[in-house]
Amino acid sequence: MSHQHGKHRRKGTGSGRPAPGRREESKTPASPPPAGDRPPSSALWAGEAERIAEAAPGLVGVAARAPAAPGIATVRPGWTCDLSSIDPDADGGLDKDEAKAALLVERERIKILQERLYAEHQRSLLVVFQAIDTGGKDGTIRSVFEGVNPQGCRVWSFKVPSSEERDHDFLWRYHAKAPARGMITVFNRSHYEDVLVVRVKDLVPDTVWRARYGLINDFERMLTLSGTVVLKFFLHISRNEQKKRLEARIADPEKHWKFDAADLVERESWDAYQAAFTDALTHCSTPEAPWHVVPANRKWFRNLVIARTIADTLAAMDPQFPDAQPGIAKLKVPD
Numbered sequence: 001m002s003h004q005h006g007k008h009r010r011k012g013t014g015s016g017r018p019a020p021g022r023r024e025e026s027k028t029p030a031s032p033p034p035a036g037d038r039p040p041s042s043a044l045w046a047g048e049a050e051r052i053a054e055a056a057p058g059l060v061g062v063a064a065r066a067p068a069a070p071g072i073a074t075v076r077p078g079w080t081c082d083l084s085s086i087d088p089d090a091d092g093g094l095d096k097d098e099a100k101a102a103l104l105v106e107r108e109r110i111k112i113l114q115e116r117l118y119a120e121h122q123r124s125l126l127v128v129f130q131a132i133d134t135g136g137k138d139g140t141i142r143s144v145f146e147g148v149n150p151q152g153c154r155v156w157s158f159k160v161p162s163s164e165e166r167d168h169d170f171l172w173r174y175h176a177k178a179p180a181r182g183m184i185t186v187f188n189r190s191h192y193e194d195v196l197v198v199r200v201k202d203l204v205p206d207t208v209w210r211a212r213y214g215l216i217n218d219f220e221r222m223l224t225l226s227g228t229v230v231l232k233f234f235l236h237i238s239r240n241e242q243k244k245r246l247e248a249r250i251a252d253p254e255k256h257w258k259f260d261a262a263d264l265v266e267r268e269s270w271d272a273y274q275a276a277f278t279d280a281l282t283h284c285s286t287p288e289a290p291w292h293v294v295p296a297n298r299k300w301f302r303n304l305v306i307a308r309t310i311a312d313t314l315a316a317m318d319p320q321f322p323d324a325q326p327g328i329a330k331l332k333v334p335d
């Protein structure tokens, strides 16, 4: 594809018809949260990002945000997320082959833009994936980042915290893995676990995890002001789809390694997890780091819309190769 100073045009799906829903805003139909039920707001204040960007070019990742690809529902900051209004089966009216062809285009865009981000060495991208067990985080990462230069891209998976991690504040281990300049970092599970599993399993008192919504917003705002674009995807599957995926893991010997009997126990807490996700998505969708809810029952649709959103975000960041050394064209390499 052409490579015109970061101004990458989005290619069509190959069918000649626009992706359904492309022109409409896909926000969650939601109602404003009741007064007094909001976490401390830490959204950037008016003009803050612009002032910092002027003083220190290269900082302030928020300057580069792109809307999510159609088919994804972005939780409107300050409104209550209503997961039941988002159909996990949605496929945007695309067919599988069309989506798979379109995915190749998006992957190529990511690959080209990632090289520029790495060369620019000013800003970075943090992609966060959260989902219920079997939600498809691993498969999404494998598919979307195929072909990306591993030197400029890191994936971190967060498990039950070690005793050392537990001895620090809850954000310590996530901050340590946040992307350096020029990098794309993927969080497979993230700081949100500390308001999800921790809440569902009652690992800390209510007052402790409730305070974390505001702390998470502050953390993400700090990353944003430091030049990191924070892109958050919730993979939304149905309860029935989880059943099918667990059954497939039991039935297929090649998937046995993925099966963990603990997942069956976790499934009993489905409703508690949905409630915890709803609150996290509601309280932590900020203008600088909104939550994107991805219909994720159909893997090919999920992969396409996530890849497209990442490619669009990188294109909006518009990373630039640094200036060449003056007079480089006249240099001769000695024999």
Ligand code: ADP
Pocket (backbone or CB within 6 Å): 133, 157, 158, 159, 160, 161, 188, 189, 193, 194, 197, 198, 260
């Ligand atoms: P995955 O399901 O992501 O492929 P595992 O099967 O190893 O990986 O599960 C990781 C487990 O670690 C999950 O059950 C998750 O809830 C748990 N976990 C992650 N972060 C935390 C945390 N901060 N506190 C407690 N448990 C956590």
